[in-house]
Amino acid sequence: MADAEVNKQLGNADRDLVALGIATAAIILFVATGSSVVPKAIDAVFSDGHAPDHLLINALLLNVVLIIFGWRRYRELQAEISERRRAEGLARELAEIDPLTSCLNRRSMKSATEALCEDASIRGRAVAYCMIDLDNFKQINDMHGHSVGDAVLVELAKRIEAQLPKDASLARLGGDEFAFITSYEAGNRDRVDDLVVRLFEQIALPFEQEEVTIDTTISIGVATDHDGTEFHSELAAPNSLMQRADIAMYTAKKQGKNRYFWFEPTMENELRFRNELEAGIRRGITAGEFVPYYEQQVDLESGELVGFEMLARWRSDQMGIVSPEIFIPIAEEIGLITQLSDQLMDQALVDASAWDESLTLSINISPIQLRDPWFAQKLLKLLVTHNFPAQRLEVEITESCLHENIGMVRSIITSLRNQGVSISLDDFGTGYSSLEQLRTLPFDRLKIDRSFVSELKEPSGTSKIVDAIVSLGRGLNLPITAEGIEDEAILKALKAMGKLKGQGYLYGQPESGEQVRERLALAGKLMTNSANATNNIQDPNTVEIEAMLAKTVNL
Numbered sequence: 001m002a003d004a005e006v007n008k009q010l011g012n013a014d015r016d017l018v019a020l021g022i023a024t025a026a027i028i029l030f031v032a033t034g035s036s037v038v039p040k041a042i043d044a045v046f047s048d049g050h051a052p053d054h055l056l057i058n059a060l061l062l063n064v065v066l067i068i069f070g071w072r073r074y075r076e077l078q079a080e081i082s083e084r085r086r087a088e089g090l091a092r093e094l095a096e097i098d099p100l101t102s103c104l105n106r107r108s109m110k111s112a113t114e115a116l117c118e119d120a121s122i123r124g125r126a127v128a129y130c131m132i133d134l135d136n137f138k139q140i141n142d143m144h145g146h147s148v149g150d151a152v153l154v155e156l157a158k159r160i161e162a163q164l165p166k167d168a169s170l171a172r173l174g175g176d177e178f179a180f181i182t183s184y185e186a187g188n189r190d191r192v193d194d195l196v197v198r199l200f201e202q203i204a205l206p207f208e209q210e211e212v213t214i215d216t217t218i219s220i221g222v223a224t225d226h227d228g229t230e231f232h233s234e235l236a237a238p239n240s241l242m243q244r245a246d247i248a249m250y251t252a253k254k255q256g257k258n259r260y261f262w263f264e265p266t267m268e269n270e271l272r273f274r275n276e277l278e279a280g281i282r283r284g285i286t287a288g289e290f291v292p293y294y295e296q297q298v299d300l301e302s303g304e305l306v307g308f309e310m311l312a313r314w315r316s317d318q319m320g321i322v323s324p325e326i327f328i329p330i331a332e333e334i335g336l337i338t339q340l341s342d343q344l345m346d347q348a349l350v351d352a353s354a355w356d357e358s359l360t361l362s363i364n365i366s367p368i369q370l371r372d373p374w375f376a377q378k379l380l381k382l383l384v385t386h387n388f389p390a391q392r393l394e395v396e397i398t399e400s401c402l403h404e405n406i407g408m409v410r411s412i413i414t415s416l417r418n419q420g421v422s423i424s425l426d427d428f429g430t431g432y433s434s435l436e437q438l439r440t441l442p443f444d445r446l447k448i449d450r451s452f453v454s455e456l457k458e459p460s461g462t463s464k465i466v467d468a469i470v471s472l473g474r475g476l477n478l479p480i481t482a483e484g485i486e487d488e489a490i491l492k493a494l495k496a497m498g499k500l501k502g503q504g505y506l507y508g509q510p511e512s513g514e515q516v517r518e519r520l521a522l523a524g525k526l527m528t529n530s531a532n533a534t535n536n537i538q539d540p541n542t543v544e545i546e547a548m549l550a551k552t553v554n555l
């Protein structure tokens with residue numbers, strides 16, 4: 001019910017006509033009958049006069065009863081009205097205030113924005129709408145539970161509120177998303193910049209909650225209703241301010257989080273492009289547009305082909321061949337990486353089953369996939385389905401996987417290794433793996449990132465980092481693969497470092513499944529029919545995996 005209507009009803013109740021009518025009539029009657037009865041009664045008592053008429057006395061008494069009744073009804077009504085007012089007030093508060101943080105909510109933020117914009121335009125001031133989002137809230141909830149997550153949100157709201165100027169309003173728009181609006185002197189954005197910097201400083205202080213200390217960061221997007229010193233009414237609509245601040249905040253997230261941006265019109269195009277990519281990826285998965293390509297892996301000493309690394313490609317209708325560096329991070333973000341990777345692995349296992357048994361297949365696994373406790377079982381089941389020997393499969397994980405739940409990563413790696421799959425640490429040196437992790441996690445191989453290998457191109461033909469990684473591998477008894485071998489000079493330098501595997505454009509660009517098949521046919525390295533037949537008699541290891549899977553779960 002609309003607030004105005006409720007108030008009207010309460011106002012009517014306040015002036016309840018029945019009660020008022022009864023009380024007024026009773027008082028008039030009381031005065032009328034009283035003025036005739038009381039003098040007669042006094043006369044009867046003191047001067048022996050006639051006692052007042054019984055009928056009049058009864059009428060007087062009835063009046064008294066009516067006045068008492070009217071008064072009581074009036075009191076009851078008053079109590080009822082104040083109770084209803086209190087309940088209505090509470091309901092209004094619940095509709096406008098976020099119960100957890102006591103900030104405004106999304107609904108009331110809209111009216112607060114309208115009010116501030118109006119007030120600021122009268123005073124010739126500009127309005128800034130700041131969208132704030134915690135950078136790792138899901139992780140806080142997952143690791144410490146929802147009560148700690150809630151406490152962090154309450155504390156966050158307090159810290160923001162404490163920094164805001166008087167005219168500002170803070171709202172929690174949902175989850176870990178907050179927004180505030182404030183006015184500032186048009187053309188003097190620095191005031192907002194200073195405020196935002198103070199917020200970053202406050203949030204950088206640790207959050208001490210229930211005996212845990214949480215470090216967190218925020219990303220902020222800011223939109224204004226002014227272009228320089230010029231006010232633009234179309235920029236001042238609450239929805240437009242909110243949307244633009246949101247786009248700017250999204251840009252801050254994309255640029256690495258823990259930062260802020262003022263909205264720029266170009267951001268809108270980027271967002272549109274990104275949305276198109278997302279929609280394209282969804283369509284592409286259904287249409288089977290994602291295909292495995294393969295890069296040769298070679299024994300550097302003998303120059304012999306030892307296997308292939310599968311690299312995903314998107315054969316997009318609209319964009320042609322798209323690099324995994326563009327679509328993998330998006331697929332990870334929108335929760336489609338598992339589906340995408342399953343499709344690719346399935347196809348890669350079909351392709352690799354036709355290759356000579358001596359050739360290995362390496363696949364890249366995203367950190368998100370390692371969050372699935374059943375990942376190892378699912379992968380092993382896929383091997384069984386394709387009757388592909390686990391010994392021929394190599395799983396490449398990057399150092400960023402080690403930031404995930406390390407216990408789970410260890411158990412996945414161990415399950416895979418127990419069945420014969422090898423595990424490589426990819427792009428080694430570009431992330432933050434510790435020596436401790438290298439020592440305790442059962443890796444089978446290190447892959448030196450091509451950014452280090454390319455240093456060998458320099459006339460000196462040396463790279464201190466490549467040298468160091470090769471010695472580290474030797475010390476830890478981990479074989480090494482060098483990525484990005486682009487020319488003979490790099491190859492020569494690497495060969496001088498000992499027995500390594502390598503890959504790179506010197507041996508050819510990644511190729512499609514059909515191209516690899518042709519290449520292998522020419523080299524006589526396709527599985528022969530007889531070998532294929534033997535392969536169909538189940539590999540003893542496959543039988544073992546099947547038995548193990550049957551014991552675990554029905555996936």
Ligand code: C2E
Binds near residue numbers: 311
């Ligand atoms: P990566 O696993 O380190 O793969 C090697 C990348 O280096 C490939 O890029 C490859 O084309 C490129 N490369 C190989 N040799 C040379 C060279 O000599 N010079 C230069 N400049 N580049 C070379 P690509 O295919 O664009 O893949 C990029 C990254 O995307 C991969 O890096 C991998 O991390 C990721 N990726 C690819 N496919 C998949 C996939 O199916 N799943 C997941 N999770 N990630 C994938």
Ligand code: MG
Binds near residue numbers: 309426
């Ligand atoms: Mg790789």
Ligand code: MG
Binds near residue numbers: 426427449450483
């Ligand atoms: Mg790599």
